[in-house]
Amino acid sequence: MLFRFLTFLLAFVAVSFSSLASTVLIPMDETQKDHLKSYGVAYWVLSKNIQVDWLLNYRGGSFAFQYAPQLESELIVRGVSYQVISDAQYTTVLSQISDADANMDVMKLEKVPKVAVYTPKSKMPWDDAVTLVLTYAEIPYDKIYDEEIIKGDLPKYDWLHLHHEDFTGQYGKFYASYKHFPWYQEQQQTAEESARKLGFHKVSQLKLGVVTRIKEFCAGGGFLFAMCSATDTYDIALAAEGVDIVDVMYDGDGVDPKAQDKLDYSKTFAFQDFKLVRNPLEYEYSNIDMQPQERNVTEQNDFFQLFTFSAKWDPIPTMLSQNHTRTIKGFMGQTTAFRKRLVKPDVIVMGENKELGEIRYMHGTYAQGTWTFYGGHDPEDYQHLVGEDPTDLALHPNSPGYRLILNNILFPAAKKKKQKT
Numbered sequence: 050m051l052f053r054f055l056t057f058l059l060a061f062v063a064v065s066f067s068s069l070a071s072t073v074l075i076p077m078d079e080t081q082k083d084h085l086k087s088y089g090v091a092y093w094v095l096s097k098n099i100q101v102d103w104l105l106n107y108r109g110g111s112f113a114f115q116y117a118p119q120l121e122s123e124l125i126v127r128g129v130s131y132q133v134i135s136d137a138q139y140t141t142v143l144s145q146i147s148d149a150d151a152n153m154d155v156m157k158l159e160k161v162p163k164v165a166v167y168t169p170k171s172k173m174p175w176d177d178a179v180t181l182v183l184t185y186a187e188i189p190y191d192k193i194y195d196e197e198i199i200k201g202d203l204p205k206y207d208w209l210h211l212h213h214e215d216f217t218g219q220y221g222k223f224y225a226s227y228k229h230f231p232w233y234q235e236q237q238q239t240a241e242e243s244a245r246k247l248g249f250h251k252v253s254q255l256k257l258g259v260v261t262r263i264k265e266f267c268a269g270g271g272f273l274f275a276m277c278s279a280t281d282t283y284d285i286a287l288a289a290e291g292v293d294i295v296d297v298m299y300d301g302d303g304v305d306p307k308a309q310d311k312l313d314y315s316k317t318f319a320f321q322d323f324k325l326v327r328n329p330l331e332y333e334y335s336n337i338d339m340q341p342q343e344r345n346v347t348e349q350n351d352f353f354q355l356f357t358f359s360a361k362w363d364p365i366p367t368m369l370s371q372n373h374t375r376t377i378k379g380f381m382g383q384t385t386a387f388r389k390r391l392v393k394p395d396v397i398v399m400g401e402n403k404e405l406g407e408i409r410y411m412h413g414t415y416a417q418g419t420w421t422f423y424g425g426h427d428p429e430d431y432q433h434l435v436g437e438d439p440t441d442l443a444l445h446p447n448s449p450g451y452r453l454i455l456n457n458i459l460f461p462a463a464k465k466k467k468q469k470t
Contacts, residue, residue: 070115070116070135070136071115071116071133071134071135071136072113072114072115072116072133072134072135072136072138072139073113073114073115073116073120073121073124073131073132073133074111074112074113074131074132074133074134074139074142075087075090075091075111075112075113075124075129075130075131076108076109076111076130076131076132077108077109077110077111077112077371077373078108078109078111078373079109079373080108080130081109081129081130081373081447082128082129082130082446082447083127083128083129083130083446083447084373084446084447084448084452085182085185085186085442085445085446085447085448085451085452085455086127086128086129086185086186086187086446087112087129087130088186088188088452088455088458088459089127089185089186089187089188090112090123090124090127090129091103091112091158091459092161092162092186092188092458092459092462093123093187094114094120095158095159095160095161095462096161097119097120099114099115099117099120100114100157100158100159101113101114101157101158101462102114102155102156102157102158103155103156103157103158103368103371103459103463104142104146104153104155105153105154105155105156105360105364105367105368105371106152106153106154106360106367106371107142107145107146107153109371109372109373110368110371110372110373110456113139113142116133121133127187143155152357152359152360152361153360153361154360154361154364154367156364156368156463157463158459158462158463159462159463160207160461160462161462162207162208162272162458162459162460162461162462163191163205163206163207163208164183164188164189164190164191164206164207164208164210164458165190165191165192165193165202165203165205165206165208165209165210166179166180166183166190166191166192166193166209166210166212167193167194167198167209167210167211167212167214167259167263167279168180168192168194168212169194169212170192170194176212177210177212177213177276178276178426178427178428178440178451178454179210179212179274179276179454180192181427181439181440181442182442182451182454182455183458185442185443186455188455188458191206193206195243195247195255195256195259196243196246196247198259198262198263199247199255199258199259199262201262203262203263203265203266203271204266204269206271207271207272207461208271208272208273208274208457208458208460208461209263209266209271209272209273209274210274210275210276211263211273211274211275211276211279211280211283212279213276213277213278213279213382213383213426214256214278214279214282215256215278215282215334216256216257216259216260216279216282216283216285216286217253217256217282217285217286217289217294217295217334218251218252218253218254218255218256218257218286218295218299218300219253219295219296219299219329219334220233220236220237220240220252220299221278221383222329222330222331222332222333222334223332224298224299224329224330225330225331225332226332228298240252240255243255251295251300251301252299252300253286253293253294253295253299253300256286257286257289257290260283260286260287261287261290263283264287264318264415266418267415267416267417267418267419267420268415268416268417268418269416269417269418270417270418271418272418272419272420272457272460272461273418273419273420273421274420274421274423274454274457275420275421275422275423276382276422276423276424276425276426276454277382277383277384277424277425277426278334278382278383278384280319280384280387280422280423280424281320281323281334281335281337281338281384281387282334282384283318284317284318284319284320284337285323285325285334285335285337287316287317287318288312288313288314288316288317288320288323289308289311289312290313290316291311292305292308292311292312293305293308294308294325296329297329298329299329304327308325308327309324309325309327312325317393318413318415318420318422319387319392319393319396319411319413319420319422320337320387320391320392320393321391321392321393322391323335323336323337323388323391324336332383334384336388336391337384337387337388337391338383338384338385338386338387338388338424339385339386339387339388339405339406339407341381341385344385344386344405344407345405346379346405348379348431348432351378351379351380351431352376352377352378352379352402353376353377353379353386353400353401353402353407353409353410354375354376354377354400354401354402354403355370355372355375355376355377355399355400355410356370356398356399356400356401357370357375358370358399364463365397365412365419365460366397366399366412368456368459368460368463369399369412369421369453369456369457369460370399370400370410370453370456371452371456372449372452372453373447373449373452374449376449377400377409377428377449377450377453378428378431378449378450379402379409379425379431380425380426380427380428380429380430380431380432380433380450381425381426381431381432381433382424382425382426382427382433383426384424384425385424385425386402386405386407386408386409386424386425387407387408387409387411387422387424388406388407388408389401389406389407389408390406392408392411393413395413396411396412396413397411397412397413398410398411399411399412400453407424408424409423409424409425410422410423410424410453419460421457423453423454425450427440428448428449428450428451428453428454429442429444429445429448429450429451
């Protein structure tokens with residue numbers, strides 16, 4: 050009799066605890082107080098070996114995970130909006146998402162991506178939008194640069210961001226404006242010393258070695274994200290392999306007069322048929338980048354639209370374009386926007402301004418890996434200039450432009466789901 054009573058009691062307790070089980074829902078729609086820190090919370094929860102559900106297209110791409118007091122405390126400390134709902138309520142949410150007519154899906158996040166940022170060790174976080182937002186969201190990352198990449202450190206990481214770099218070896222083509230500035234002279238001297246130390250005769254050859262190893266990283270399954278001039282100069286360097294496109298003030302000798310005809314577009318990720326800007330004193334690399342005079346927009350009317358993808362059929366671009374708005378404020382950089390007619394046809398366009406014929410945000414695959422290119426320098430600083438004060442992201446916790454960066458950070462955490470198109 051006592052045994053039966055204890056058995057009943059244990060069953061009652063189990064049912065009671067089951068009914069009390071609950072789920073934390075982090076909404077990512079307009080009700081969220083801090084979208085950017087929400088990504089940091091999702092990353093932190095994953096670091097505790099707890100699975101996170103990314104609810105694609107549900108309330109702006111919300112996150113959900115099993116409730117625990119420790120997790121709730123972290124949400125409170127970080128100032129992230131959340132709800133605690135019963136598991137029964139969450140089952141209803143999942144049922145709504147799974148409906149065949151609903152453009153929603155659940156992506157299981159299962160691992161903590163190990164993040165590397167390609168940037169000089171001396172750079173401060175505000176010199177680059179990605180390091181700025183990673184710091185604000187409290188997502189850990191390692192800084193690596195040429196030496197680490199040449200020595201073979203990339204396989205240690207899942208995700209790599211390229212600092213707003215000039216991979217052609219022309220130091221950003223800042224010569225005309227800054228050649229007499231001590232910081233420019235120091236940058237050139239440091240780069241030349243690094244090239245010699247690593248066994249290269251020129252900085253352009255060192256940068257080619259770097260982009261080649263990054264390409265191998267992608268081929269092996271790595272995730273590459275690049276912004277600003279690290280996008281077009283990356284492809285230019287690949288296309289110009291073995292061709293001298295760098296003038297005398299940058300590498301001590303002249304350019305190959307037939308360089309344009311020798312470009313090999315089959316080696317690039319995103320761009321084809323582009324023309325180099327041969328003037329070494331002009332602050333531009335090629336016609337990939339849309340020029341201010343032809344864009345004919347101002348800060349007040351510069352916007353681009355995000356595409357809406359099928360969450361159930363195209364989960365990858367859906368993840369990368371999660372947001373609480375489909376209209377994103379434009380922002381400038383050395384490379385601001387990609388000329389649409391020069392983008393390869395197999396590239397997935399995720400954000401564009403159709404009227405201007407420009408792409409702002411795009412994605413593609415290379416062998417087993419992926420890459421994402423995002424035009425512009427700082428989503429909350431329209432025209433970022435050398436020496437400007439850093440952007441304070443505490444003033445922009447709901448930035449749609451910065452959310453696109455953080456979508457890419459969590460992308461490698463997703464359980465692999467075959468794309469259906």
